[in-house]
Amino acid sequence: MATASGSARPATTFDITLTINGETRKIAVAPWTTLLDLLRERLDLTGTKKGCDHGQCGACTVLVDGMRVNSCLVLAVMKDGAEITTVEGLAGLAHQKGTNTLHPIQEAFVEHDAFQCGYCTPGQLCSSVGLMNEGHAKSRDEIREAMSGNICRCGAYTNIVDAIQDVMQEAGR
Amino acid sequence: MTQTFSSTGRDTYVGSARSRVDGPAKVTGLAKYAGEFAAADLAHGYVVSSAIASGRITSIDTSAAEAVPGVVKVITHENRERTAWRDKNYQDAVAPPGSPFRALYDNKIHFSGQPVALVVAEDFETARYAATLVSVSYKAETPLTDPAQAREFGYVPPVKRSGIKPPPKPWGDAEGAYEGSAIKLRQDYRLAIEHHNPMEPHASTVVYEGDGKYTVYDKIQGVSNSHDYITAVFGLKKDDVRVLNPYLGGGFGLGLRPQYQLFLAMLAARDLERSVRVVLTRDQMWSLSYRPDALQTVSLGADEDGTLRSLRHDALGGTSRYEDYQEVVVNWSGVLYKCDNVALTYKLAQLDTATPSDMRAPGATTGVFAIEIAMDELAYETGIDPVTLRLRNFSNTDATADGKPFGSKELKSCFTQGAERFGWDRRDPTPRSMREGRELVGWGMATGVWESMMMQSSAQAILTADGKLEVGNSTGDLGTGTYTILTQIAADTLGLTMEDVTTKLGDTRLPEAPVAGGSWTAASSGTAVMKACRNVGEQVFRMARQMENSPLANVEFDRVAFTNGRMEVAGNSSRSVSLVEALKAAGVEKVEATETAGPDKDFNDAYEAYTHSAVFVEVKVDEDLGQVRVTRVVSAIAAGKILNLKTARSQILGGVVMGIGSALEEESMMDHRIGRFMNHNLGEYHVPVNADVYDIDVIFVEEEDKANALGVKGLGEIGIVGTAAAISNAVFHATGKRVRNLPITVDKLL
Numbered sequence: 001m002a003t004a005s006g007s008a009r010p011a012t013t014f015d016i017t018l019t020i021n022g023e024t025r026k027i028a029v030a031p032w033t034t035l036l037d038l039l040r041e042r043l044d045l046t047g048t049k050k051g052c053d054h055g056q057c058g059a060c061t062v063l064v065d066g067m068r069v070n071s072c073l074v075l076a077v078m079k080d081g082a083e084i085t086t087v088e089g090l091a092g093l094a095h096q097k098g099t100n101t102l103h104p105i106q107e108a109f110v111e112h113d114a115f116q117c118g119y120c121t122p123g124q125l126c127s128s129v130g131l132m133n134e135g136h137a138k139s140r141d142e143i144r145e146a147m148s149g150n151i152c153r154c155g156a157y158t159n160i161v162d163a164i165q166d167v168m169q170e171a172g173r
Numbered sequence: 174m175t176q177t178f179s180s181t182g183r184d185t186y187v188g189s190a191r192s193r194v195d196g197p198a199k200v201t202g203l204a205k206y207a208g209e210f211a212a213a214d215l216a217h218g219y220v221v222s223s224a225i226a227s228g229r230i231t232s233i234d235t236s237a238a239e240a241v242p243g244v245v246k247v248i249t250h251e252n253r254e255r256t257a258w259r260d261k262n263y264q265d266a267v268a269p270p271g272s273p274f275r276a277l278y279d280n281k282i283h284f285s286g287q288p289v290a291l292v293v294a295e296d297f298e299t300a301r302y303a304a305t306l307v308s309v310s311y312k313a314e315t316p317l318t319d320p321a322q323a324r325e326f327g328y329v330p331p332v333k334r335s336g337i338k339p340p341p342k343p344w345g346d347a348e349g350a351y352e353g354s355a356i357k358l359r360q361d362y363r364l365a366i367e368h369h370n371p372m373e374p375h376a377s378t379v380v381y382e383g384d385g386k387y388t389v390y391d392k393i394q395g396v397s398n399s400h401d402y403i404t405a406v407f408g409l410k411k412d413d414v415r416v417l418n419p420y421l422g423g424g425f426g427l428g429l430r431p432q433y434q435l436f437l438a439m440l441a442a443r444d445l446e447r448s449v450r451v452v453l454t455r456d457q458m459w460s461l462s463y464r465p466d467a468l469q470t471v472s473l474g475a476d477e478d479g480t481l482r483s484l485r486h487d488a489l490g491g492t493s494r495y496e497d498y499q500e501v502v503v504n505w506s507g508v509l510y511k512c513d514n515v516a517l518t519y520k521l522a523q524l525d526t527a528t529p530s531d532m533r534a535p536g537a538t539t540g541v542f543a544i545e546i547a548m549d550e551l552a553y554e555t556g557i558d559p560v561t562l563r564l565r566n567f568s569n570t571d572a573t574a575d576g577k578p579f580g581s582k583e584l585k586s587c588f589t590q591g592a593e594r595f596g597w598d599r600r601d602p603t604p605r606s607m608r609e610g611r612e613l614v615g616w617g618m619a620t621g622v623w624e625s626m627m628m629q630s631s632a633q634a635i636l637t638a639d640g641k642l643e644v645g646n647s648t649g650d651l652g653t654g655t656y657t658i659l660t661q662i663a664a665d666t667l668g669l670t671m672e673d674v675t676t677k678l679g680d681t682r683l684p685e686a687p688v689a690g691g692s693w694t695a696a697s698s699g700t701a702v703m704k705a706c707r708n709v710g711e712q713v714f715r716m717a718r719q720m721e722n723s724p725l726a727n728v729e730f731d732r733v734a735f736t737n738g739r740m741e742v743a744g745n746s747s748r749s750v751s752l753v754e755a756l757k758a759a760g761v762e763k764v765e766a767t768e769t770a771g772p773d774k775d776f777n778d779a780y781e782a783y784t785h786s787a788v789f790v791e792v793k794v795d796e797d798l799g800q801v802r803v804t805r806v807v808s809a810i811a812a813g814k815i816l817n818l819k820t821a822r823s824q825i826l827g828g829v830v831m832g833i834g835s836a837l838e839e840e841s842m843m844d845h846r847i848g849r850f851m852n853h854n855l856g857e858y859h860v861p862v863n864a865d866v867y868d869i870d871v872i873f874v875e876e877e878d879k880a881n882a883l884g885v886k887g888l889g890e891i892g893i894v895g896t897a898a899a900i901s902n903a904v905f906h907a908t909g910k911r912v913r914n915l916p917i918t919v920d921k922l923l
Contacts, residue, residue: 046209047202051372052455056855087202110196113823117652118199119372119422148862153372155830157866
């Protein structure tokens with residue numbers, strides 16, 4: 001591939017395979033493309049948001065093999081073979097493919113008004129699912145701490161914690 | 174109309190707790206924001222930002238960038254297409270007086286981070302990379318960015334900013350009364366520069382439709398403002414440009430004015446006759462605008478029983494060198510407190526920065542923070558409880574408006590209900606009197622105030638033969654809940670379910686409404702939607718009356734109630750006609766109406782209108798580390814009719830959280846030697862995160878107001894006002910340290 005000394009645009013692309021929201025796709029991607037930009041600019045999965053592009057705000061959080069990850073800090077080529085879930089695929093995690101219902105965390109966010117402008121919301125939702133997968137956070141304080149990588153400038157934090165607790169309690173029944 | 178604060182057992186949607194109608198779109202990722210709309214053959218623009226704050230560009234070399242395969246064009250001041258030359262073409266609907274900034278206009282640099290080139294490429298990564306290859310040489314001058322240094326050049330703005338009240342003329346003899354007062358307090362207060370930092374970076378997607386026509390998706394709090402800016406600047410006809418912005422990823426005031434990424438995207442799209450998207454980076458968001466620093470002095474003279482004898486509030490706010498940005502900083506002191514000798518002054522100082530802008534409760538956040546700490550200091554000086562002191566000096570009329578009465582002012586209920594919920598009567602006022610382990614505990618309170626405004630707004634309503642109703646106008650929903658409350662109002666007005674109603678916003682093809690700001694949208698667009706729906710209702714009623722053997726024959730319109738999709742004679746539900754039947758009988762597919770609502774002149778001549786709050790705060794301060802936690806907040810709000818308890822509460826929560834940021838975290842640090850904000854990222858500019866926010870309790874006290882038919886006053890700003898002062902006052906109670914210079918970082922407590 002080309003280097004910074006010449007005409008620096010990467011001439012090379014790499015073929016990778018990603019399973020995104022249950023659909024396996026073969027994609028030719030340049031090495032400088034982040035997972036976030038791949039999703040938003042190439043695959044029209046704009047549900048995943050870019051808030052800072054520096055891993056400081058959490059708006060780009062997606063699930064990679066079930067783990068929450070800042071997709072702006074990940075080059076797409078590094079995730080060859082991974083299973084990616086974005087906000088568009090959350091409902092599919094909880095339900096049969098093709099049914100139009102929401103994931104319980106999505107329903108809880110609506111019920112508890114856990115967002116206002118909605119821009120950090122996809123990241124908050126994916127982060128919430130990741131947090132529940134991790135299984136460490138139980139108390140309100142622990143949830144608050146473990147959700148602090150996702151900034152909500154509208155200030156819906158208390159409602160976000162309410163929504164997560166609601167779903168955790170429901171799941172624990 | 175009586176207020177219903179119960180979320181169950183409602184008769185109307187208005188006044189109940191309703192989930193957002195745009196919720197499903199937002200939790201599934203289907204809600205699209207300005208930088209997310211697709212277009213065929215879309216080119217990507219990346220901004221090159223100035224490295225200096227003041228001076229000029231001596232040369233700019235774009236050859237290396239242009240040589241990168243995939244780069245379409247690099248646009249600079251040297252090769253840009255011509256645009257309008259008169260200032261008035263660049264002055265948008267909320268521009269302060271002056272000469273608005275023009276991107277890539279000439280070689281002059283007005284502020285650090287000013288755009289100096291736009292690199293347009295086939296894809297985002299190429300544009301970003303090529304932007305690093307643009308080589309710019311400057312002749313730098315020494316910037317002046319510190320208001321304290323600029324103080325000696327302070328001036329009273331010669332041209333008033335539209336909609337912003339200058340300070341009233343002084344009354345009594347503030348200085349003389351101060352000297353003669355038993356108790357004298359004079360202190361300086363300062364709030365750090367803050368940046369709005371909405372989560373969605375500013376973005377514009379300009380879709381070239383061919384034939385000189387453009388569809389523009391712009392991050393703006395009201396698309397009409399962008400539309401009129403574009404047509405004036407680029408000399409386009411009204412119908413050549415359509416601007417849309419259905420969703421806004423936060424605004425907080427930064428989306429009031431068209432920002433430079435819109436200009437650049439339009440410039441490139443015109444030049445290339447191609448669709449172009451420009452998205453700013455997070456650090457470039459620091460170059461747009463900010464909440465100005467203000468140097469404030471508050472002087473209070475009082476009797477020993479706390480009665481105010483003299484009140485002076487002086488402020489000097491920063492602005493740019495090219496526009497006189499103005500906000501209401503000092504007037505609030507004269508609105509809140511009764512005093513016979515008052516002097517309020519407000520000056521500006523020009524700095525080598527971009528023009529500051531409105532940021533959530535502009536001016537009030539700044540000024541009320543100062544007066545409300547000063548009042549707490551007076552409470553300690555006199556040994557009077559802070560709530561009692563405020564009641565002792567309570568204003569029943571607005572002295573800043575020649576003593577006009579308030580349309581409504583239930584601030585006393587805010588004090589009572591807030592104090593009760595908080596447990597204020599258990600407070601020992603002695604500083605450092607409460608402790609939990611290694612943390613000192615403090616309780617503080619403050620008052621908040623914001624203007625209640627209404628702006629002329631139009632809205633349309635269209636009822637179709639299937640019984641579905643669509644309402645809307647061009648204003649924006651910043652996350653405030655506008656979609657939802659308009660849906661509630663429309664459903665109630667025509668007796669439909671919320672599911673029957675669709676609200677559309679953020680499209681210049683819809684009737685014109687102003688930018689969403691100043692907490693005026695609920696009153697303005699809400700009233701316009703209600704009027705449009707009533708008009709539709711009246712038309713449908715006339716159709717129903719003309720039906721053969723109409724049950725509504727000989728009934729006057731004012732005796733008809735709209736309920737359950739039907740028009741029925743009030744008190745006689747057996748005499749009714751459904752809306753669908755009426756349209757069918759008349760053989761029409763749809764009934765539509767557009768109505769305009771505006772401020773009530775008679776009301777405004779007679780009354781002044783404000784929202785109020787009482788904020789009670791508990792802090793815990795780690796004595797060894799100086800770390801402050803805001804563990805409990807009770808915010809009691811008097812804001813007229815509450816349309817939706819759920820979204821209204823969220824508005825206040827959001828204001829309180831931003832107030833916590835203002836009090837403890839937010840500070841854009843300027844390196845005055847080079848005139849540049851140094852912490853221009855979310856890692857170093859701290860905003861509250863989830864772990865910073867504990868319990869927040871919101872109370873809406875009952876308040877009847879007649880400024881508009883809905884009785885609504887607006888909620889977007891009031892939640893932040895007073896919050897920072899309450900926190901600072903609580904920190905004093907906890908630690909005995911009075912912090913008048915926000916944010917209260919650990920260094921100020923150790």
